Amino acid sequence: MQRSLVLAILSLLLSSNASALILLVGDSIGAGFGVPTERSWAALLEQQIAPQKVINASISGDTSSGAKARLPALLKHYQPDIVIIEVGGNDGLRGQPTALLEKNLRAMVDLSRKAGAQVLLLGMHIPPNYGESYTEAFHQTYHTVAKSMSVPLLPFLLEGIALTPGLMQADRVHPNAKAQPLIVQNVLPVLEPMLN
Numbered sequence: 337m338q339r340s341l342v343l344a345i346l347s348l349l350l351s352s353n354a355s356a357l358i359l360l361v362g363d364s365i366g367a368g369f370g371v372p373t374e375r376s377w378a379a380l381l382e383q384q385i386a387p388q389k390v391i392n393a394s395i396s397g398d399t400s401s402g403a404k405a406r407l408p409a410l411l412k413h414y415q416p417d418i419v420i421i422e423v424g425g426n427d428g429l430r431g432q433p434t435a436l437l438e439k440n441l442r443a444m445v446d447l448s449r450k451a452g453a454q455v456l457l458l459g460m461h462i463p464p465n466y467g468e469s470y471t472e473a474f475h476q477t478y479h480t481v482a483k484s485m486s487v488p489l490l491p492f493l494l495e496g497i498a499l500t501p502g503l504m505q506a507d508r509v510h511p512n513a514k515a516q517p518l519i520v521q522n523v524l525p526v527l528e529p530m531l532n
Contacts, residue, residue: 355387356531359414359453361403361444362422365460365493366394369510377511377519381527384520388531391416399426400440407444411451418530419448420456420523422493424478428462429509434473441481454530457482458493458523490526493519 360366360378368376382390393410395402403423411419421444427437441457448455459478464471475492482489494511496518497503503515511519 355389356417357414358385358388358390358418358420358527359410359416360390360392360394360420360422361407361410362392362394362420362458363398363403363424363426364394364396364510365425366392366420366422367396368392368394368516369396370505371511371513371516375513375516377516377523380516380520381523384524385527385531394422397426398423399430399432400424400437400444401427404440404443404447407447411447411453415451416448416453418456418527419444419453420458420527421445421448422458422460424474425460425462425509428460428471428474429465431466431470434470434477437474438477438481441477442485445481445485445487455487456523456527456530457487457489459489459491461492461494461498488526488530490522493522495522497522 366378368378373379378390378392391414400423421441424437445455457478459475462471462474478489478491481487497511497515503511505512
């Protein structure tokens, strides 16, 4: 009896000190395109929330369909506690139907939850190239998924960055190295409650 009590206490102590494993599934914004890996927002986030571990499985150019297809293997391999979903920008830039983005985001949330992970959704805005109604529908998709599935949402990952001079690369799509710490500041208030 005494031995099992000691084992139970040790187990509780070990589990309370265990760090969370966070899986970031994203596109070029998540991958830190054009920025040295160690200066990307994912790397800076991991430093900020140590001892939590961030696995960056973002791929430049990925769409929500590509990320959804990759997710089951990533979940099986890493068994994350939290999945951060940062996709959709390339869907929007290609003018793909917002219904497809919504379907893929819902599937990714479902897959992550079935694997026992919490989910954080990072929203994106796109330029108005495809007209105001498409742009608004695109942005609203993140809110719809987050609300209907009770998922924490950061409405716009690049809030205070995308339109600020000196924080974007020459392509005006990707944030530069100066912007990376600001992205972390945007993410932290939504992520930190999930770590407690």
